[in-house]
Amino acid sequence: MIKLRSAIYLVLILIPFLNWGQNDPARPVPLDERLTSDSVKFVWIENKTADIYPLPAEVKYSDRYYDLFDENGNTSAVILYSSKEGERAARIFNRLLQKYDYGILPLINNKNLIPPNTKIIITFRNSTQLKKKYGEQSYSIKWNSGKVIDVILTGADLKGILYSAASLSQLVIRNNRRIMIREADITDYPSFTRRMFNSKPIPNHIQQDLDWMIRNKIETISFHNADYTWDKLDDELVSNLDQFSNWSEKFGGIEGLLLLNLYKGDPIEI
Structure with a gap:
């Protein structure tokens, strides 16, 4: 009792x-x-801090931000690809930007077609060396600043290059009416395959x-x-x-x- x-x-x-x-x-x-x-819109919460998640294996954030569009809404950046995997990653990047009405960037498969006033070139590449070093699904994002800013996204395979596009999209934020992207060097690979x-x-x-x-x-x-x-x-x-x-x-x-x-x-x- x-x-x-x-x-x-x-x-x-x-x-x-x-x-x-x-x-x-x-x-x-x-x-x-x-x-x-x-609806499922609850999962699409606009990123306010331009941070990558899940947390990458290695990441170095910068305080530098760049405009993806000028004051008239014209694109300041383009996406350059040279493979089928790169084209898919470019489409994913634009698709994720559209979730927040950020606008999309033009896709180009020939660097000779890049407009002369372009300020940022986002390039997708495949890398067997990355796969040997970090394994499947790994990727990296590297920035080279100059007169034109080069953003190089490299993937060990299709999944890796798609994940690089996803991470880059998380670096895009809205600052008042400006759509900006944050500079960050990243190397990432999964803990669980x-x-x-x-x-x-x-x-x-x-x-x-x-x-x-x-x-x-x-x-x-x-x-x-x-x-x-x-x-x-x-x-x-x-x-x-x-x-x-x-x-x-x-x-x-x-x-x-x-x-x-x-x-x-x-x-x-x-």
């Missing part, structure tokens, strides 16, 4: 704390609830999920079969796989993992 009373008192004491935890902004509601409540986003994507939102994953350097998304069958795919999964395929053809860099649910009992939460 004494033990029972103690247990009751403990529950009564914990109730206020449990209720507090449910309303604590630091403990948000489950992801599925947030996604279904309105497999980083997974485990979700049941909501129809028409999966491409937003994939954009968010690239921005946060998450390289695998898992798909679930809602029908709990192994011999057929439910309609929602088919739709998500189609959208994933279309996104991958444009950009790539994210792997899909299909999880077959064989358990037919009540849902299990771990």
